[in-house]
Amino acid sequence: xxxxxxxxxxxxxxxxxxxxxxxxxxxxxxxxVKSLANQRMEVIVQFRQTPTSVxxxxxxxxxxxxxxxxxxxxxxxxxxxLSAIKALENDPDVLYVSPNRSVKLTASDxxxxxxxxxxxxxxxxxxxxxxxxxIDSGIADHPDLHDPVTGASRVVYSQSFxxxxxxxxxxGHGTHVAGIIAGNGQSSGGNGKNNGNxxxxxxxxAPNVSLINLRVLDANGSGTDAxxxxxxxxxxxxxxxxxxxxxxxxLGRNVFESYTQDPLCQAxxxxxxxxxxxxxxxxxxxxxxxxxxxxxxxxxxxxxDPFVLTVGATRTMQSASKSDDRVASFSSKGPTLIDHFVKPxxxxxxxxxxxxxxxxxxxxxxxxxxxxxxxxxxxxxxxxRLYFVLSGTSMATxxxxxxxxxxxxxxxxxxxxxxxxxxxxxxxxxxxxxxDSMFEPFSGITYNLQYDVFTVGAGYLNIPATLANTxxxxxxxxxxxxxxxxxGNITLVNDMSVIWGNSVIWGNSVIWGNSVIWGNSVIWGNSVVWGNSQLTGNSVIWGNSVIWGNSxxxxxxxxxxxxx
Numbered sequence: 001x002x003x004x005x006x007x008x009x010x011x012x013x014x015x016x017x018x019x020x021x022x023x024x025x026x027x028x029x030x031x032x033v034k035s036l037a038n039q040r041m042e043v044i045v046q047f048r049q050t051p052t053s054v055x056x057x058x059x060x061x062x063x064x065x066x067x068x069x070x071x072x073x074x075x076x077x078x079x080x081x082l083s084a085i086k087a088l089e090n091d092p093d094v095l096y097v098s099p100n101r102s103v104k105l106t107a108s109d110x111x112x113x114x115x116x117x118x119x120x121x122x123x124x125x126x127x128x129x130x131x132x133x134x135i136d137s138g139i140a141d142h143p144d145l146h147d148p149v150t151g152a153s154r155v156v157y158s159q160s161f162x163x164x165x166x167x168x169x170x171x172g173h174g175t176h177v178a179g180i181i182a183g184n185g186q187s188s189g190g191n192g193k194n195n196g197n198x199x200x201x202x203x204x205x206a207p208n209v210s211l212i213n214l215r216v217l218d219a220n221g222s223g224t225d226a227x228x229x230x231x232x233x234x235x236x237x238x239x240x241x242x243x244x245x246x247x248x249x250x251l252g253r254n255v256f257e258s259y260t261q262d263p264l265c266q267a268x269x270x271x272x273x274x275x276x277x278x279x280x281x282x283x284x285x286x287x288x289x290x291x292x293x294x295x296x297x298x299x300x301x302x303x304x305d306p307f308v309l310t311v312g313a314t315r316t317m318q319s320a321s322k323s324d325d326r327v328a329s330f331s332s333k334g335p336t337l338i339d340h341f342v343k344p345x346x347x348x349x350x351x352x353x354x355x356x357x358x359x360x361x362x363x364x365x366x367x368x369x370x371x372x373x374x375x376x377x378x379x380x381x382x383x384x385r386l387y388f389v390l391s392g393t394s395m396a397t398x399x400x401x402x403x404x405x406x407x408x409x410x411x412x413x414x415x416x417x418x419x420x421x422x423x424x425x426x427x428x429x430x431x432x433x434x435x436d437s438m439f440e441p442f443s444g445i446t447y448n449l450q451y452d453v454f455t456v457g458a459g460y461l462n463i464p465a466t467l468a469n470t471x472x473x474x475x476x477x478x479x480x481x482x483x484x485x486x487x488g489n490i491t492l493v494n495d496m497s498v499i500w501g502n503s504v505i506w507g508n509s510v511i512w513g514n515s516v517i518w519g520n521s522v523i524w525g526n527s528v529v530w531g532n533s534q535l536t537g538n539s540v541i542w543g544n545s546v547i548w549g550n551s552x553x554x555x556x557x558x559x560x561x562x563x564x
Contacts, residue, residue, distance in 0.1 A: 022088070022089045022094055022095065022096055022097060023085055023088065023089050023096075023097045023098075024096070024097065024098040024099065024256050024257055024261075025256055025257065026099065026256065027041075027043065027082075027085055027097060027098065027099060028085075030082050030085075031082045031083070031085035031086065036082050037081065037082055037083040038081055038082075038083065039081065039082050040079055040080060040081050040082070041079070041080070041082060041099060042067065042077060042078070042079045042099070042100040042224075042226075043077070043078055043079075043080060043097055043098065043099055043100060044070070044073075044075050044076075044077055044097070044098050044099070044100050044225060044226060044229075044263045045059070045075060045076050045077075045078060045088065045094060045096075045097050046073060046074060046075045046094070046095040046096045046097070046261075046263055046266070047074050047075065047076070047093050047094060047095060048074070048092075048093050048094075048095055049074060049093070050071050050074050051069060051074065051075070051076045055076065055093065056076065058091070058093075059076070059078050059080065062080060062081075062084035062087055062088075063080055063081045063083075063084055064078040064079065064080035064084060065078060065079045065080070066078055067079055067226075068226055068230065070226060070229050070230065070233065070263070070267075071233065072229060072232060072233040072236065072266075072267055072270050073229060073263050073266045073267050073270065074095075075229075075263055077100055077226045085097065095261075096257075096261045096263075098225075098256065098257070098261075098262070098263060099225075100224045100225050100226045101224065101225050101253055101254070101256075101264075102222055102223070102224060102253060103216075103217075103222075103223050103224065103225065103227075103228055103251050103252060103253045103264075125206075125406040125409055125410060125467060126206055126207050126208040126209075126406070126409070127182070127205075127206025127207070127208050127209030127402065127405040127406055127409055128208045128209070128409055129210075129243060129409060129412075130206070130209050130210070130243060130245050130246070130405040130408050130409050131156070131209065131210045131211075131212055131242040131243045131244040131245060131246075132181055132182070132206070132209050132210070132211055132212065132244070132245070132246045132247075132248060132401055132402075132405055133211075133212040133214055133231075133235040133238075133244050133246070133247045133248065133276075134174055134177055134178050134181070134211055134212065134213055134214065134248050134398075135214045135216055135228060135231045135232065135235070135247060135248065135249055135251070136169075136173055136174030136177050136178075136214075136215070136216070136217060136248070136250060136251065137169050137170070137171035137172070137173045137174040137175075137215060137216075137217035137218075137221060138158075138160065138166075138167050138168050138169035138170065138171070138174045138175070138213060138215035138217075139155050139158070139167070139168075139169055139174050139175050139178045139211060139213040139215075140168060140169040140172075140175040140356070140358035140359070140361070141153065141155075141168075142175060142178075142179070142183075142187075142356045142357075142358075142386065143186050143187045143386070144179060144183040144184050144185060144186050144187050144188075144203070144356055144386070145178065145179070145182060145183065145184075145211065145356070146186070148184065148186055154182060154208070154209070154210055154211055155178075155210075155211045155212075155213050156210045156211065156212065156242055157212045157213065157238060157241075157242060158212075158213040158214075158215070159213070159214055159215070159231075159234060160215040161214065161215060161216050161223075161227040161228075161230045161231050161234075162215055162216065162217070162218050162223065162227060165215070165218065165219075166215075167213050167214075167215045168215075169215075169358040169361060170218070170219035170358075170361055170362060171217060171218070171219050171220065171221045171358075171361055171362045171363060172357070172358040172361030172362060172363030172364050172388070173217070173221055173250070173363065173390075173394065174213070174215065174217070174358075175355075175356045175357070175358040175361070176353075176355045176356055176357070176358070176363075176388055176390050176395070177248060177250050177355075177394065177395070177397075177398045178204075178211055178213075178356065178398075179202075179204055179355035179356030179387075180204050180205065180353060180355045180395060180398035180399055180402065181204050181205060181206055181209065181211070181248065181398040181401050181402045181405070182204045182206055182207055182208075182209045182211055182402070183202065183203050183204040183207060183355060183356050184203055184204070184207040184208070185201030185202055185203035185207065187386045187387075188201050188202045188203075188386075188387065189201050202354050202355065202372070202387050204355070204398075204402055205398075205399055205401075205402025205403055205405070205406070205463070206402040206403075206405040206406055206409075209402070209405045210242055210243070212235065212238060212242055212244055214231035214234060214235060215231075216228050216230075216231050216251075217251065219361075219362050220362060221362070223251070225253075225263055225264050228249075228251070228264060228267070229263060229264065229267040232247065232267045232268065232270070232271050233267070233270075235247055235271060235276065236270065236271055236274045236276065239274060239275065239276060244276055245275075245276060245277060245404070245405065245408045245412075246276065246277045246278075246279060246401050246404050246405055246408070247268075247271055247276050247277070247278045247279070248279055248397060248398050248401040249268070249278065249279065249280045249281065249302065249308075249397070250281045250392075250393075250394035250395075250397045250398060251281065251394070252280065252281060252283055252300035252301055252302060252303055253300055253301055254300065254301065255299070255300065255301045255304050255336065255337045255338065256301075257338065258338050258339055259301070259302075259304055259305045259306065259336075259338075259339055260339075262301055262302070262304075262305075264301055264302045265301060265302045265304070265305040267302075268280070268302045268305055268307065268308050269305060269307050269308075272307045272308065272416050275415065275416065276416065277309065277404050277408075277416040277419050277420065278302075278307070278308040278309065278416070279308070279309045279311060279397055279398075279400050279401045279404060280302055280303040280305075280308045280309070280310050280311070280397065281300070281303060281310075281311060281392070281393040281394050281396070281397040282299050282300070282303050282310050282311055282312045282313075282331060282332040282333075282343065282344040282393045283298060283299055283300035283303060283331075283332035283393060284313075284330045284331070284332065284392050284393055284394075285298035285300070285330075285332045286298060286328070286329055286330050286331045286332050286333055286447075287329055287330055287445075287447055294448070295329075295332065295333050296333045296334070296335070296454060297333070297334070297335065297336070297337050298332040298333055299332050299333070299334050299335075299336045299337075299343045299344065300332065303332075303343060303344070304336035304337070304338075304339065304341065304343065306339070306341045306478040306479040306480075306481075307416075307478055309345050309346075309400065309404075309419075309420045309423065310343045310344045310345050310457075310479070311344055311345070311346065311347065311348055311350075311393060311396045311397045311399075311400045312327065312328075312331040312332065312333075312344035312346070312347040312348075312350075312393060312396065312455070312456065312457065313327070313328040313330070313331040313347060313348070313349070313350025313351060313391075313392065313393045313395065313396040314326065314327050314328060314331075314347050314348065314349050314350065314351065314396070314460065315327070315328050315349075315351040315352075316349045316351065316352075325349075325431070325432075325460070326432070326433075326436060326438070326449070327347060327432070327449055327451065327455055327456060328350055328351045328391070328393075329438045329447040329449060330391075330392070330393075331344075331347070331350070331393055331396075331455070332344070332393065333454045333455050334453075334454035334457075334482075335454055335482050339481070340481050340482050340483065341479045341480065341481055341482070342453055342454065342457070342479050342480050342481075342482055342492065342512075343454070343457065343479055344456075344457040345420065345423075345424055345457045345458060345479060346400070346423060346424055346427045346456070346457045346458045346459055346460070346461055347396065347456050347457060347459070347460055347461070348396040348397075348399040348400050348403075348460070348461040349395070349396060349399055350391060350392055350393050350394070350395040350396030350397075350399070351391045351395075352389055352391055353389065353390060353391065353395040353399075354372050354387050354388070354389050355387065355388065355390070355395070356386065356387060356388070357371060357372075357385065357386050357387050357388035358388075359385075359386070363388070363390070364388065370388050370389045370390065371385045371387070371388055372385070372387040372388060372389055399461065400423065400461055403423065403461060403463045403466065404419050404423065406463065406466075406467060407419050407422065407423070407466055407467065410467060414472070417473055417475070417476050417477040417499075418472055418473045418477070420477040421471075421473035421477040421499060421506065422466055422469050422471065422473070423461065423466055424457070424458035424459075424477070424511055425458070425469065425471065425506070425510060425511055426462055426465035426466040426468075426469050427457075427458045427459030427460055427461055427462055427465075428459045428460040428461075428462050428465075429458075429459045429512075431460065432451040432456060432460075433451060434450075434451060435448065435449060435450045435451060436448075436449055436451075437449065453512050457512075458511050458512055471505055471506075473499045473506060474499060475497050475498060475499045476497050476498045476499065477498070477499060477500075478498050480492040480493060480498065480500055480508075481493045492508055492512075
């Protein structure tokens with residue numbers, strides 16, 4: 001392992017000259033079409049300072065209508081004509097302008113035993129005292145989210161950021177996510193406390209956490225950047241009131257610019273700096289080959305941000321053993337577009353996960369065949385259909401959020417960077433094959449998977465190992481940049497303030513596995529993975545101009561459909 005080198009500044013999208021572009025790629029394209037000049041669009045304008053009435057008046061003079069202030073990212077949301085875009089690019093007080101983009105969902109059985117959550121609960125770690133903010137489609141009132149003794153709901157705060165709708169879950173996704181984090185199994189034969197001793201209970205990783213329900217998605221699972229940013233802002237405001245230690249974001253969207261300019265990324269970084277661990281889904285685009293990358297470069301935003309903990313998904317193969325587990329073919333892979341960060345950070349179970357059902361929701365009505373009767377899990381007295389099966393990195397993300405809650409119950413003083421580092425260090429590094437293939441019967445396509453650093457990150461979540469670890473990271477745990485020199489050597493490049501590569505305890509080989517070395521840094525996997533003609537690894541990743549370019553017109557959506 002070579003000496004760590006300073007991390008280069010993140011790529012900044014330019015407009016062809018030396019001055020950084022201040023308008024997003026798609027807005028630039030739209031504004032150049034004369035026939036669209038009078039069309040109006042809702043945009044997020046990031047200013048150099050928190051906007052005041054002076055800024056609002058200036059926008060009004062351009063025909064803009066102010067609809068929301070986002071102080072968290074020094075921004076305002078405005079509905080304005082595309083003809084005003086040029087003036088904004090020339091405004092010295094404006095940092096960046098982007099559309100108020102749509103965000104989508106990224107969407108026991110055996111996942112609890114696979115990652116060791118049941119064992120953690122037997123030793124008394126259940127998330128007591130920790131608040132987890134679920135920013136999603138809302139949370140339904142479910143028996144498994146109530147205290148088994150007092151009957152009080154553990155959803156301690158609810159707010160909707162969707163105009164005209166309350167915080168209940170009309171779509172069904174947020175309730176499922178909440179159950180993976182915090183369900184206590186009361187409706188499936190558990191006692192609501194120590195469900196690790198029940199063979200029938202369908203329960204979450206941290207079944208006694210408090211949930212903060214911040215709804216940002218409508219009955220169809222859609223929302224906007226502004227709604228998510230507003231919810232993050234509220235989570236920060238409520239941090240001390242409800243001891244919010246974790247934000248779960250099982251949603252995302254396309255990557256359009258560097259994380260340094262993306263308002264959604266700036267919001268999650270603000271939460272991180274406030275002391276809240278932000279756990280984000282990698283996305284479900286691992287099967288997407290529209291850019292001829294075999295699913296590489298498909299991490300969505302804000303999972304492309306180097307601060308947050310980004311989670312990919314595995315298949316548990318319906319067994320409690322990890323030995324037969326494989327990465328889900330739908331799980332998005334790195335490196336991130338434009339900035340080239342190593343993502344995901346780790347992987348966790350996300351395929352065919354049973355959790356709480358929001359009865360009568362859009363997902364329930366459209367996929368009633370996904371309902372689960374607890375009798376199927378061995379219970380004899382519970383016949384109500386209160387559970388549901390979904391797949392996606394949306395489901396893997398709350399597994400990790402629940403694990404983080406256990407760590408923070410055990411060690412309340414740990415920072416987000418320290419929790420991220422500990423989860424990554426203790427993740428299982430062994431057990432996956434070099435590569436494998438999966439036949440998808442619905443499409444008739446066989447997907448070939450390489451088990452490399454861009455597919456599995458630092459490895460497979462291992463909760464008991466994390467709780468047994470006492471190492472405290474001394475600095476930032478930002479995900480590293482991957483770079484390629486003129487000779488084709490591939491290296492991980494770290495800022496000197498970042499812990500990776502700076503010590504024996506937190507070295508690259510410790511975190512990502514001591515396998516193949518390109519140049520002077522460590523990459524997961526065996527050289528056969530990258531040189532195998534069947535998988536064409538080298539040409540896919542290192543020869544593709546889409547991944548290595550510093551701008552893009554086409555990016556990947558974080559698919560909210562059922563990946564099955």
